Amino acid sequence: MSLRGKAACVGLATAGTGEAPGRSAMELMAEAVGRALDDAGIDLGEVDGLFAATSFHSMAAMSLAEHLGIRPAFSDGSNIGGSSFMAQALMAAMALEAGLCNVAVIAYGSNQRTAGGFKSISEPMPFEAAYGPRNPITAYALATSRYMHEFGATRAQIAEVAVAARAWALLNPEAFMHEAGALSVEDVLGARAISDPLGKLDCCLVTDGGAAIVMVRADRAKDAARPPVYLLGAAVEHHHRMISAMPDLTVTAAAASGARAFAMAGYGPGDMHTAQLYDAFTINTLLFLEDLGFCGKGEAAGFIADGRIAPGGALKVNTNGGGLSCVHPGMYGLFVTIEALRQIRASLGVDEGFRQPGGWVEGARLSVAHGNGGVLSSQATCIWGAAETV
C-alpha cells in the first residue's frame, strides 16, 4: 500500500516570524495552530492527531496538547532536529491512513531571538566536546572545507547561495531581511569570519517564529475550504549524529531520502516547480541540489552560477528567502514545508499575501520540501502537489 496522495494539507499558518518580543515559544506555536485551523475551517475540537518538536520542550507534543486543552488519540514528539516536521508529515499520513486519527496538526514554535539567541537542547557530543566545537557551525564549516577540497569549489561560488537567497527575500515582505538590500558575492566574502571557511553571511538567521499545518485524509480534503495540497511522497534517512562519524562529508542521507520520496511520488527532480531546501548554511543548498538529483555530485557550485537558483533563474530554490534571509527560529523545517505548500496554493489562486513580481512562482503545482537536522544528520524529503498531480 502506498501513501501517495492519501493525505493532504488543508490549512497552514506562521506566527510571529522574525521578532516576537514578550511571547514564549509555546505561545507562538499555539497561535500558529489556531491560525492554521482557521485557514482550514476546522475546529480545535476535531484535532485528534498532534505532532510537534521544538528546542524549548523535551516533550513538545505533550506540552502543546496541554496548552491547547485537547486529548490527541495519536501524537508524536520525536525530535530529529530541523527535519522533524517532514518526518512528522510522513507519520501523520500513516496515522491518518491507518485510521488512528482524523485531523492531524504539525506544529513548531521558538522565541530564541528575543529570548537571548541560538537555542539548542542538544547534549555535548561525547568524543568531540573537549575540542570546543561550536555546533552546528563547526560541523558545517568542516563539511564546507571538505567540499571545497574535493570538488575545487571556491568561497565565491558558494557565496552565490546566499546572494540568491537574499534576492528572493527582497521579493517577500515577510522575510526578515526584506529591507536589508541586495547582497553581493563580495559582501558574503567580506563578512566577519565565524568558522573558516564560513563567514557570518554563510550562516542562517537567528529569529523567532511559530508554524503549523493541518492534514486530513484525501476523501475529506476534497471538500476542504482551501485547495488541498497532497503529500505525494516522503522518506527519512540518517546515518550519524556527530560530524566526525559522518561517512562522507560531501554526501548526505538526502541521497537516500530523496530517491525514496521521489519514487513514491512518481516524479523526479526535473518535475518540481519549486525546490525548498533547508539552508541553515550555504553548503546545505549545494549538497541537497546534488543529493536530491538536481545535478551531479560535485557539480552544484557550477550549477548555481549566473543566478540559476535566484529569482528569474531556471530553478526556483528557497523562494521565501530561505533560512539565510527569511526566517530561521532554530528548527526551520516547518517553514520550508509551508513555503512549498504556499507556492502551490498561490498558483491555484489562494491569496497568500503580497510579494513583488516573481515572488510567487506561476504554475507551481509540484514542490519538494527537504529537511535537514543535526549536523547534516537527519534528512527528510517530502513531495507536495496540487490535486491535478495526484
Added chain:
Amino acid sequence: MSVYFEGPGPEARYRAYLAEGRFMIQRSASSGAYVFYPRTLAPGTGMPDLEWVEPSGMGTVYATTCTRQRPEKRGDYNISLVALDEGPRLMTRVDGVAPDAVRIGMRVKARIAEVGGEPNVVFDVVEAAS
C-alpha cells in the same frame, strides 16, 4: 550468550588508557575493521568482538576549520577531522602550525595532551599536504 564486556564500559576503558598515556582504538576480530569512537558492539555487524589495539598514530587531515574568536576570550583555534591510517576518523586539534594554516591532506601524528581538562588526542603536523 556472548560476554559483551566485563567491568567498565568501552568509553571508561578508552579514557583509562589515555590517562596511562596510551591512545587505543578498537578492532572487530571477525571483520578486522578498526573502530573509533569506542563501541559496545562492532558497528554495522553487531558482533560483540571488539578488541583494543594500538594504532600507528599516523593520520591525514580530512577536514578542518579555524574557529574565530576574539583574543580576549580564547583566540582562534583549530578543529579538524583526522582520518587514522587504520581508517576511522576522529575530531581533534592539529598543532604545529597556525590554527588557520592546517590543510586537508597534511600528514599528522597523534600525541596525548590535556584538552578540555582531561587527556585527549591531538595531532602534530609531520608533513605538508601533497
